[in-house]
Amino acid sequence: xxxxxxxxxxxxxxxxxxxxxxxxxxxxxxxxxxxxxxxxxxxxxxxxxxxxxxxxxxxxxxxxxxxxxxxxxxxxxxxxxxxxxxxxxxxxxxxxxxxxxxxxxxxxxxxxxxxxxxxxxxxxxxxxxxxxxxxxxxxxxxxxxxxxxxxxxxxxxxxxxxxxxxxxxxxxxxxxxxxxxxxxxxxxxxxxxxxxxxxxxxxxxxxxxxxxxxxxxxxxxxxxxxxxxxxxxxxxxxxxxxxxxxxxxxxxxxxxxxxxxxxxxxxxxxxxxxxxxxxxxxxxxxxxxxxxxxxxxxxxxxxxxxxxxxxxx
Amino acid sequence: xxxxxxxxxxxxxxxxxxxxxxxxxxxxxxxxxxxxxxxxxxxxxxxxxxxxxxxxxxxxxxxxxxxxxxxxxxxxxxxxxxxxxxxxxxxxxxxxxxxxxxxxxxxxxxxxxxxxxxxxxxxxxxxxxxxxxxxxxxxxxxxxxxxxxxxxxxxxxxxxxxxxxxxxxxx
Numbered sequence: 001x002x003x004x005x006x007x008x009x010x011x012x013x014x015x016x017x018x019x020x021x022x023x024x025x026x027x028x029x030x031x032x033x034x035x036x037x038x039x040x041x042x043x044x045x046x047x048x049x050x051x052x053x054x055x056x057x058x059x060x061x062x063x064x065x066x067x068x069x070x071x072x073x074x075x076x077x078x079x080x081x082x083x084x085x086x087x088x089x090x091x092x093x094x095x096x097x098x099x100x101x102x103x104x105x106x107x108x109x110x111x112x113x114x115x116x117x118x119x120x121x122x123x124x125x126x127x128x129x130x131x132x133x134x135x136x137x138x139x140x141x142x143x144x145x146x147x148x149x150x151x152x153x154x155x156x157x158x159x160x161x162x163x164x165x166x167x168x169x170x171x172x173x174x175x176x177x178x179x180x181x182x183x184x185x186x187x188x189x190x191x192x193x194x195x196x197x198x199x200x201x202x203x204x205x206x207x208x209x210x211x212x213x214x215x216x217x218x219x220x221x222x223x224x225x226x227x228x229x230x231x232x233x234x235x236x237x238x239x240x241x242x243x244x245x246x247x248x249x250x251x252x253x254x255x256x257x258x259x260x261x262x263x264x265x266x267x268x269x270x271x272x273x274x275x276x277x278x279x280x281x282x283x284x285x286x287x288x289x290x291x292x293x294x295x296x297x298x299x300x301x302x303x304x305x306x307x308x309x310x311x312x313x
Numbered sequence: 314x315x316x317x318x319x320x321x322x323x324x325x326x327x328x329x330x331x332x333x334x335x336x337x338x339x340x341x342x343x344x345x346x347x348x349x350x351x352x353x354x355x356x357x358x359x360x361x362x363x364x365x366x367x368x369x370x371x372x373x374x375x376x377x378x379x380x381x382x383x384x385x386x387x388x389x390x391x392x393x394x395x396x397x398x399x400x401x402x403x404x405x406x407x408x409x410x411x412x413x414x415x416x417x418x419x420x421x422x423x424x425x426x427x428x429x430x431x432x433x434x435x436x437x438x439x440x441x442x443x444x445x446x447x448x449x450x451x452x453x454x455x456x457x458x459x460x461x462x463x464x465x466x467x468x469x470x471x472x473x474x475x476x477x478x479x480x481x482x483x484x
Binding site: 074077242244252253 | 371372374375376378379383415417420429431432433434
């Protein structure tokens with residue numbers, strides 16, 4: 001939440017590091033922490049109902065990966081069940097579980113990133129260096145929801161015209177829908193191109209749409225990301241990220257040295273947005289208390305911003 | 314009742330497929346020993362190359378530590394040494410199975426392929442690492458399941474990090 005007010009470069013750097021860490025490791029402790037914190041952040045950013053909706057898809061996916069890996073992997077030595085070539089081992093199941101959780105954590109972090117950063121802000125960061133690529137990426141991301149929306153509209157119009165009720169999916173209707181969507185998207189491409197030209201896309205002078213400024217406030221999250229990233233790298237360098245799934249689940253002996261560094265670094269990294277939120281809240285409380293102590297006269301009170309005024313009165 | 318029928322049909326088809334799958338899958342062949350004509354093979358299983366080869370990956374070293382800790386290997390990388398009885402027409406693969414070690418293998422068109430013994434598997438200590446076998450100091454070029462052993466043969470299963478480890482100082 002707090003990160004919405006920061007420079008998009010900082011946000012991009014933070015989420016980039018979190019995603020790289022989550023994708024690169026299968027260490028159970030770090031993967032579970034990543035999943036936990038991404039879920040907490042998700043609940044803070046979105047309504048409970050919507051988070052529940054995405055969990056509704058993620059949990060069966062975790063279950064399926066667990067089951068498939070348990071059935072296909074035959075490297076674990078703690079057998080639960082074995083029938084000819086089919087073996088089910090504790091290690092295989094747990095590896096599948098951690099893989100599934102890791103994948104869902106990546107999806108949840110991406111959703112958090114998406115909620116923190118709108119495409120305009122993304123364009124504003126990379127627009128000067130990579131204008132064409134960043135424009136293309138944001139247009140592609142835009143195209144998917146647009147197409148879905150248009151498809152829904154076409155289907156609704158068709159049902160309204162034919163008076164048909166919501167029923168089984170029929171192939172011929174699907175083909176019609178696809179044809180119309182194809183025509184629509186081509187037309188849309190031409191329209192977009194015209195609109196871009198009308199807004200002088202090809203002229204040299206371009207300025208990003210969103211007003212973005214660097215400020216001192218961005219320094220804290222940047223330094224914290226760098227610091228915890230350095231801790232994580234130090235832990236990896238000392239061997240703390242080592243973990244064996246097969247043949248038995250175990251932390252190897254060499255990992256004892258860097259283990260706490262690795263764990264502390266990644267926890268700090270995942271905790272950062274929550275920490276910034278807490279810091280913001282504490283500073284707000286402090287400010288309000290100070291204002292209450294000086295008890296400003298009504299005229300000054302009128303000039304104060306809304307949220308501060310609520311705390312003083 | 315009419316709605317139930319296709320579901321029952323689907324369940325029956327799935328059950329049939331599962332049944333075919335399970336019965337078609339070959340169960341592990343148990344070596345039935347006849348005491349009178351059994352032959353004796355001296356078998357050694359080792360992973361010395363993890364200690365000797367300098368190109369071994371960190372994961373390979375960790376795995377050896379783990380095997381030593383679980384008493385599946387001694388400090389020098391020797392995992393099994395002893396005499397094993399097999400029936401006359403049986404192969405190097407059967408001799409390995411009769412050692413009582415946990416052997417995991419895949420059936421292939423060229424015979425069984427052993428991919429892990431006691432949890433140590435191929436590619437665990439480097440991209441080229443894996444299990445190979447020697448009979449009387451020579452490496453046959455067929456699958457261990459197709460190589461028939463004779464009485465008094467010396468069988469050696471080795472974990473090699475690279476091909477050059479094959480003939481290095483047999484323990």
